Each structure stands twice: as structure tokens, then as C-alpha cells.
Amino acid sequence: ADGDEVAVSDPIDVGDVYEHPDPALYEGQTLEPGLNYIETRDGTTLVAMVRMPGDPEDGPYPTVINYSGYDSANPAGSGSSIAQFADIYGYATVSVNVRGTGCSGGTFSFFEPSQVADGYDVVETVAAQDWVAHHAPGLIGISYAGNSQLYVAATQPPHLAAIAPMSVLDSIWPAVLYPGGMYNDGFARQWILNVQDGAQPYGQGWEQAVVDEGGEIGEECAANQSLRSQNPDIERLARAYPHYDPVISPPLTPSTFADRIEVPVFLTGSWQDEQTGGHFPALIEHLTGVPDLHVSMQNGTHGDALIPENTQRWFEFLDFYVAKKIPEIPALIRAGAPAAFAPQFGEGDYPVPPDRFTDFDSYDEALAAYQAEDDIRILYENGAGTDRPRVPGSTFEETYTEWPPSDVEPTRLFLQPDGTLSEDEPTIADGEPESAASFEYHPEYGDDRSVATDGFSFSADQEFDWQVLQEGDAVSYLSSPFEDATIMAGPASADLYVQSTALDTDLEVTLSEVRPDGTELYLQNGWLRASHRKLDEEASTELRPVSTHLETDDERLPEGEFALVRVEIFPFAHAFHPGSQLRITVDSPGGDRPEWEFDSLSGQDVVNTVAQSADHPSSIVLPILGGDHDVPDAVPDCDAYRGQPCREYVAIENTPGG
Secondary structure: OEOOEOOOOOOOOOOOOOOOOOOHHHHOOOOOOEEEEEEOOOOOEEEEEEEOOOOHHHOOEOEEEEEEOOOOOOOOOOOOHHHHHHHHOOOEEEEEEOOOOOOOOOOOOOOOHHHHHHHHHHHHHHHOOOOEHHHOOEEEEEOHHHHHHHHHHOOOOOOOOOEEEEOOOOOOHHHHHOHHHOOOOOHHHHHHHHHHHHOOOOOOOOHHHHHHHOHHHHHHHHHOOOOHHHOOOHHHHHHHOOOOOOOOOHHHOHHHHHHHOOOOEEEEEEOOOOOOOOOHHHHHHHOOOOOOEEEEEEOOOHHHHHOHHHHHHHHHHHHHHHHOOOOOOOHHHHHHHHHHHHHHHOOOOOOOOOOOOOOOOOHHHHHHHHHOOOOEEEEEOOOOOOOOOOOOOOOEEEEEOOOOOOOEEEEEEEEOOOOEEEOOOOOOOOOOOOOEEEEEOOOOHHHHOOOEOOOOOOOOOOOEOOOOOOOOOEEEEEOOOOOOOEEEEEEEEEEEEEEEOOOOOEEEEEEEEEOOOOEEEEEEEEEEEHHHOOEOOOOOOOOOOOEOOOHHHOOOOOOOOOEEEEEEEEEEEEEEOOOOEEEEEEEOOOOOOOOOOOOOOOOOOOEEEEEEOOOOEOEEEEEEEOOOOOOOOOOOOHHHOOOOOEEEOOOOOOEEOO
16 A cells, blocks of 8 residues: 555456366476475465475485475474474475465465465475476375365365375364364464464564575565465454354365365374364264275374374375385484484383385285275373383274274263262152252363463373362262273263253263272363254264254253253273273363363353253263273373373262252
């Protein structure tokens, strides 16, 4: 603008996000080692940092792309830990800042259509380079750069070799932004604010040095800061949509478009992910077009996608589908593993698992064996398989052909008036003193009971403040001791008959293991705002209730009556050793999930009541695996599990509410 005059560009028709532009746009661009700009279909330029194992003319090199809203292209950085791993492994890496961030042009909004279309343009531009092996790069990354892969792969770039998303979401609304219908003003809100701040002019901190360096790269970086004042307020937008919107939500929900992904996928994440939340396994059933799927899951935190057991499998996947060779980790990489992993997880030996395919005579034979493996791999008791507690390492693993595993036997246990769990329905009649149990609702728990310290995600010295239950503030039920080793793997459903003195209330369900030594180990949570209890009957199963979260389905609780509220407990897998017991707790949200906080419903002197009667038999459905399992006899220390707090077990007496 100059005075009252405003410069207006000519209109640009970007088109549908799934359209494929003329390949000439990509074939005319050249990328070299160092900082570059990639021009997208609407003329926006994206900054890209290119690193190679050698000179371009000494290629071609297997190549991977890290596409993120963080400081991926920062020339003084590494492009992310995972890009650094790829560099060390001998891959060329292209680390790209999404539009509206760093030195890239345009404005920033969370996975808007233009950002998704840009990802297609990035893949095809990189693929066109002479130094890219097979002209087929892969996509890699954790968190933001993990999620971006799902969106970009759904646009089906013709030259995309494969994707390897780590620590991702299957959805935004019910999985992390509004778990159970409650706004997550802990991690989700803070993440939005942090990314928004980073998308301000010079917001990531490294742009000024690029501008000061001058030249065409610096000039372009300076010019690209000019539109940032037009960035939308994403946090305000998030607050404005407390329900799943049939128009706005689907393009931001990977499970709705995952069936469009048609390249091999390596997916990994943790049940107790304190950031993205651990709901990602719900994505698996929607990956119907993937020709070869490899999923690795474990207990742990956001950073546990990068533990050695997963990194070795990640290298395998990239070698098979990007480098197109028999995987073999060089001795130098193995020797350097302790130095590479120590900054992430602390000092340790970090042995990398042995190569699995070097005995094959040909790549085709090795690939066939790889493709024949079970799709699902679960690492159990991560953190207990090493000498130092919470240093990454599992005690055993199992593989399955699907998720939840086909051998899962949904097992229903009923909440009993004496505070136990039993396969028998309760026989007590409504109205008798112990036909229900009550607890006081504490909305303040949603924002004042954080259980993690800074640096939690990657640290081996994870500190928790998981507070014991107080009588009157929760209801608690305990199973009989397991006689044999028992594995659970899948989501679970808490089918509760609930009555409240308020017309709406928030519920948190927690599963934990009570061990013979008097300790209690956290397993998993589920949350639900009672007014969001309407189910998508077609999508729901006995193990997994799926709420619609639609505003049109919002329904208050009936006054003075019990209503069935099915709470989805997020996916998990855990091995119970003989003598341990399962505990289910129902209370006010907050205090269990590190870094998550909840904008709970306000209300004073609200009492919630859970029925445990013959007329209203509240229960929980658990994903118990049938068959035989080689669970180690040794019982890990309670404080050894990564991502899982441990506390002294304190029994409470449920407050009668009948």
C-alpha cells in the first residue's frame, strides 16, 4: 500500500488440491546443495535446505524430504533429528518449510489446501532432479513432518516412492484438539500459539541471518515476510469449532482421506504420546490402498518413534523403497549409535538390532520376504529392556496381521457395588444404598495437575507428578489378580450409566495396573463430555465407541435419570504379569496425561454418579488377546516403563450414590 492505493494481484486459480499440474513446472527447476527455493503452482516460493553425501555429479543419491512448519530449512540447524539420521545414513535430504514459515512465502494456516498442494509440488520438483536416485524420493518426519506426509501422499504425487510418518494424528478434533469434546488448552493450545508465533515475520529466529547474508536467497527471504500480517488466528478458529464440522473438519482429518494413499507406509507411534495423544492406530483401518504397510507401536512418549528398535526398521523401509537395495546398516553407523541417541534419550549403549536381510541373494527375494511380514509390530515394556530404567528398549515383541489383532477377545467386566470388577452382572436393585457410586466433579483439575516436566518427551529421566486418588473425588474398581500372563491390545470401551446434578459434565476414565508390590502403573485414558455421547453406530464397535461430535447430536443429560455414556479409551497394549490387577477409575479430567489440560465445564457442587446395579449395569470392555504369548517371567520395575507414570497404590472407598 502507498497512501490510499492498494496493490492487488491478479486472481490465481489454484484448483482442487488433488489436481496434478503440468510436469513442466517441476522439470524446469534446479536444486543444489544449500538453500534453494521451490516454486509452487500458485507462484509461492518455499525455502528448501538440500544436503547430499557428496557432490551432485557423484549421485544419484536416495533422497528423502522433510516437509514441516518448524525450522526445517534453517541452514544452521539439522532439519530435524530424523533428517539428521538420514544424512548420517547416506541419504540426500531436502528439508522444506511450509508456506508462511521461515523464509517461505505465503501465509500460514494449519494444513490448508494450499499447503497440501505445495507438498505435491515439492515432491515432484525434488523427483525431477538428476541427483535423485530413481527420480523417486520418500517423505520422512516426526510430528508436524509426520502428519504432513499423510496429507501430501493423499494427493498421489506420481514420483513419490514411500512415506514414513512418525507420531501422527488420525484426526484433529476428537484425538487431540477436543479429546472427548473438551478443548485441550494444554499441549494443543500451546502448540497452536507456538506455531502461530513462529509464522510471524522473522518468527522462527533464523530468517534474519539469511537476509543479512544477502544475495538472491536473502532477498527472497525478506520479500516472503511481507504477507505474514494476513495469517489467520488459528487458535481463535480452533475455539470457534467445539464440534466436528461436516465441511471444515474432514479435510483436516487424515482418516477421511487415508484411503487415497497408494504408496508403501512405515508408521510408528506411542500409546502414551503426551503431544499427539496416541490415538493414531485408528488410522490403520483406513489405509486400504497401501501396497505394503509396516506399523511399529510401543508404550512411550512422542519421541519414542525414534528409539533404536524403530530406527533400524525405518532404515530397512527406506532402503527397500527409496534406495531400492538390500538393507544393511554400516558398521560406522552402529559404532556411532550411542553418540547419536544420547542427545535424545541420555547416555546408554543403544545397540542397533542386527540386519535381517543380508543373507538374501537378491533384492527381489529380500523384498518379497519383507512384504510377507505381518503388518503390525508391537514392542512391549519399552524402557524395561535395558539396564537403566526408561532408557529405550523393549523386553519382547509380537506381530499381528491387523489392528486390533484378530485374536483379541472383547471381554466385558461389570462394575460391582463392592468396588470390584467381575464378569457377572451386578444383582443389586436401583435405589439400594450401593446401587451407584458418586464423586465430586472438579473442573479445576483440568488445568492445574500437569504431570510432566520440560524435556519430557525425549528424556530418559522422565519425572511425573501422578497424584494418588482422594476419596470422594473419584470412583474406582479393581479386578481379581491375573492368574497367568495376560496381554491386552486395542482400544477399550467404558460403558457407564451416568447421572449428574448438572445437565452436562466431563468424564475421564483411567486404566492402570495394580502390582503385587503395592505400586500402580498408568496405562491409558479416555475422555468424554457427556453431551457428546451420541454414537456413530456404523463406525462403533464393542471395543471402540465412536462419537459423532456433531453439534446437531449434542444432548444434555436427563434430570434425575441415568444415561448410557460410552467412553472410548485410547488404544494401548500391555502385558500383565501374574498377580497384577486391572484398575478402572472414573473422575474429573486432568492429572493423568502429561502436557494435556482441559477447558472443563464450569460448575460448583456438581456430583456425578455411576450406576452399578442390575437395571443399569455399568461395565468396561477390554481387548484381551487369546492364544499363547511369550511374556518374560521377569517383572519390570514399575518405574522402568517409558511414558507411564508409577505411584504408590492407594485404595479408596467409593461413595455410595444409590
